Amino acid sequence: MVNEVxxxxxxxxxxxxxxxxxxxxxxxxxxxxxxxxYKSYRSADDxxxxxxxxxxxxxxxxxxxxxxx
Numbered sequence: 001m002v003n004e005v006x007x008x009x010x011x012x013x014x015x016x017x018x019x020x021x022x023x024x025x026x027x028x029x030x031x032x033x034x035x036x037x038y039k040s041y042r043s044a045d046d047x048x049x050x051x052x053x054x055x056x057x058x059x060x061x062x063x064x065x066x067x068x069x
Contacts (some may be wrong), residue, residue, distance in 0.1 A: 011030075012030060015029075015030060035047060039048070
């Protein structure tokens with residue numbers, strides 16, 4: 001079975017790889033869609049914390065996703 005990370009990467013590659021796409025607009029649209037989904041079950045503070053965590057970890061190292069470990 002394809003895992004969530006691989007599925008997400010494939011969707012993003014499809015949207016961002018479209019030669020007609022404005023990559024910045026597509027990226028913002030992807031981020032906004034995820035945030036809208038989060039808002040259905042997470043608080044604004046929780047979403048902000050998640051985004052801050054991701055921002056704090058922007059570097060050249062591979063990002064590791066954990067499942068509550």
